Amino acid sequence: MAHLVLDRLTKRYGDTTAVDDLSLAIDQGEFVSLLGPSGCGKTTTLQMVAGFVEPSAGAITLDGRDLLAVPAAKRGLGIVFQNYALFPHLTVAENVAFGLSMRKVPSAESRQRVDAALELVGLVGMSGRHPAQMSGGQQQRVALARALVIRPALLLLDEPLSNLDAKLREEMQTELRRIQRATGITTLMVTHDQAEALALSDRVVVMHAGRIEQDAVPHEAYEHPASSFVCDFLGKANLFSVERVENERMVIGSLRIGIPQALAAHVRPGARVLVRPEKIAFAAAGDGALDATVKSRVFQGNHWLYQLESPLGGVLVIRQNDGGPRPDEGERVHLRWRAEDMRAVS
Amino acid sequence: MTPRRAPYWLSAPALLLYLAFLVVPIGAVTLISFQNFQFYGGIQPGFTLKNYVEVLGDGYYWEVFGRTFGIASVVTIACAVLGTFEAIVLNRMANPWKGLFLLVVLGPLLISVVVRTLGWALLFGSTGLLNKALGVLGVAPVQFMYSNTGVIVALTHVLVPFVVISVWASLQGVDPAVERAAVSLGASPASVLRKVLVPLAMPGILSGSVIVFALAASAFATPAIIGGRRLKVIATAAYDEFLNTLNWPLGASLAVLLLLVNVVLLQASNRMIERRYKAVFAEGAT
Numbered sequence: 168m169a170h171l172v173l174d175r176l177t178k179r180y181g182d183t184t185a186v187d188d189l190s191l192a193i194d195q196g197e198f199v200s201l202l203g204p205s206g207c208g209k210t211t212t213l214q215m216v217a218g219f220v221e222p223s224a225g226a227i228t229l230d231g232r233d234l235l236a237v238p239a240a241k242r243g244l245g246i247v248f249q250n251y252a253l254f255p256h257l258t259v260a261e262n263v264a265f266g267l268s269m270r271k272v273p274s275a276e277s278r279q280r281v282d283a284a285l286e287l288v289g290l291v292g293m294s295g296r297h298p299a300q301m302s303g304g305q306q307q308r309v310a311l312a313r314a315l316v317i318r319p320a321l322l323l324l325d326e327p328l329s330n331l332d333a334k335l336r337e338e339m340q341t342e343l344r345r346i347q348r349a350t351g352i353t354t355l356m357v358t359h360d361q362a363e364a365l366a367l368s369d370r371v372v373v374m375h376a377g378r379i380e381q382d383a384v385p386h387e388a389y390e391h392p393a394s395s396f397v398c399d400f401l402g403k404a405n406l407f408s409v410e411r412v413e414n415e416r417m418v419i420g421s422l423r424i425g426i427p428q429a430l431a432a433h434v435r436p437g438a439r440v441l442v443r444p445e446k447i448a449f450a451a452a453g454d455g456a457l458d459a460t461v462k463s464r465v466f467q468g469n470h471w472l473y474q475l476e477s478p479l480g481g482v483l484v485i486r487q488n489d490g491g492p493r494p495d496e497g498e499r500v501h502l503r504w505r506a507e508d509m510r511a512v513s
Numbered sequence: 514m515t516p517r518r519a520p521y522w523l524s525a526p527a528l529l530l531y532l533a534f535l536v537v538p539i540g541a542v543t544l545i546s547f548q549n550f551q552f553y554g555g556i557q558p559g560f561t562l563k564n565y566v567e568v569l570g571d572g573y574y575w576e577v578f579g580r581t582f583g584i585a586s587v588v589t590i591a592c593a594v595l596g597t598f599e600a601i602v603l604n605r606m607a608n609p610w611k612g613l614f615l616l617v618v619l620g621p622l623l624i625s626v627v628v629r630t631l632g633w634a635l636l637f638g639s640t641g642l643l644n645k646a647l648g649v650l651g652v653a654p655v656q657f658m659y660s661n662t663g664v665i666v667a668l669t670h671v672l673v674p675f676v677v678i679s680v681w682a683s684l685q686g687v688d689p690a691v692e693r694a695a696v697s698l699g700a701s702p703a704s705v706l707r708k709v710l711v712p713l714a715m716p717g718i719l720s721g722s723v724i725v726f727a728l729a730a731s732a733f734a735t736p737a738i739i740g741g742r743r744l745k746v747i748a749t750a751a752y753d754e755f756l757n758t759l760n761w762p763l764g765a766s767l768a769v770l771l772l773l774v775n776v777v778l779l780q781a782s783n784r785m786i787e788r789r790y791k792a793v794f795a796e797g798a799t
Contacts (some may be wrong), residue, residue: 218697219693239693265700269698269704270699
């Protein structure tokens with residue numbers, strides 16, 4: 168049985184519907200991300216689970232218990248806020264111990280649990296500091312320890328890494344995953360950062376306009392986006408329209424491409440197909456290659472990002488910085504990709 | 514004019530103003546306080562500690578000092594408590610109301626001190642509105658006029674905005690999510706207030722209280738009108754020495770002692786606030 172269940176959850180503010188009939192089940196120990204642009208309803212959903220926002224309709228149950236009947240202070244959930252929301256007047260140890268003192272945990276046990284939590288997040292020896300004396304990454308760890316020390320049934324993460332610089336963010340991603348695995352705690356994260364969601368989660372729930380667009384494991388969501396919104400939001404995408412189908416081949420501009428088995432059911436005139444930029448290669452001229460001109464070439468360290476102009480419109484290509492050909496701006500090139508790398512988009 | 518001198522030129526007008534209207538008068542008053550006064554000869558040149566000996570050796574002045582700082586302490590505590598809650602409520606209000614109620618809070622400061630105090634006198638009288646209301650409720654009439662209670666109520670009314678403003682300023686810097694974090698960790702509304710909001714507002718409460726104490730201890734108009742001639746505080750006692758007895762040196766020594774106590778208290782509390790909250794508001798990481 169699922170651990171956390173959101174059942175037809177709805178939140179309306181006047182005429183606008185922030186969360187629209189959302190149903191979601193999360194298993195014990197699972198790490199699920201709500202991913203979407205700002206205003207898609209993901210934060211409202213999190214706040215309804217946390218108890219800070221009252222749903223207009225629907226139900227939330229945790230282990231079969233009706234969560235909406237419990238006030239926020241009694242839900243016993245661990246929450247990590249976007250700006251960490253540490254208590255600036257308390258030391259690190261006092262911050263972490265706050266939830267325990269509210270639960271009247273005896274001080275010897277409290278000290279022990281605080282020490283264990285600080286060790287878990289890698290902050291041994293910092294317990295006497297104040298939050299203002301710490302870096303953003305360290306504050307993030309304190310917030311995590313403070314949420315975990317109360318042994319919550321559920322961990323809620325609200326854009327936990329958005330205030331960290333790129334390098335630290337990557338480091339904290341690994342840390343978050345390690346800590347979540349070590350504690351086995353069911354986790355619901357809200358983020359607008361697709362890389363973060365893909366890297367951390369067991370399951371990604373892409374949201375748009377208060378509804379779920381796709382609920383899948385990260386690789387599946389990226390490889391087989393359920394809608395054009397998802398394929399646009401997760402990674403970069405090239406979309407082409409199928410003009411017609413001739414002799415078992417789909418016609419896209421000058422291209423005639425054999426229809427792979429997986430696409431057979433979807434390909435018809437007007438259907439749209441997706442090719443990820445990293446699946447397109449520079450190739451020799453010839454039948455089945457798309458002629459294009461390099462508009463711009465941007466070096467991004469481990470890869471090159473090309474913007475090209477073709478008879479089918481703009482094309483994005485990502486090539487690894489692996490010593491392969493790297494055409495200059497203005498150069499004529501030929502693009503080729505495997506038919507199996509094409510995906511149908513509804 | 515070199516760029517290095519520019520700051521001095523720019524601040525010169527303000528410095529001159531302070532020199533002419535603050536340093537010089539205080540210096541003059543201090544000088545007078547060390548001079549002798551004869552009933553038939555007026556102020557005599559020379560240097561004497563006679564006035565200070567008289568003030569500090571006379572039980573009557575000890576009573577005046579005691580009443581002054583007693584009233585100031587009660588007013589400070591009342592303002593700190595009322596002002597802190599007012600600021601917390603104000604900080605939570607949505608926008609049109611926030612501005613309106615801030616104006617209401619600041620209202621007393623916009624009215625002339627004499628008008629405001631006479632207004633209180635109308636309310637306070639034995640047949641005043643306040644005692645009539647108490648009568649309706651079945652409570653025995655309270656002596657507000659010419660009593661410490663009346664002075665404390667009227668001073669608290671006008672000084673509360675100083676605490677509201679400074680507490681509000683310190684709450685502005687508090688992330689609203691901090692309250693929600695406390696709730697998520699199991700804190701009841703009372704615990705959120707006691708363990709989170711009040712400690713975070715504490716620098717504002719302390720600095721507002723220091724201002725209130727200094728203003729309450731040196732208030733003149735309110736104790737003069739509500740307290741009357743009999744219920745003396747240092748400011749009204751000094752006034753009487755200057756203008757009724759014409760004993761300027763004695764009045765000056767009272768004024769100097771009041772100033773000294775205020776300066777010492779202000780300095781001490783500022784030191785304490787800075788030391789106590791240095792770590793909390795340190796900028797950046799170590």
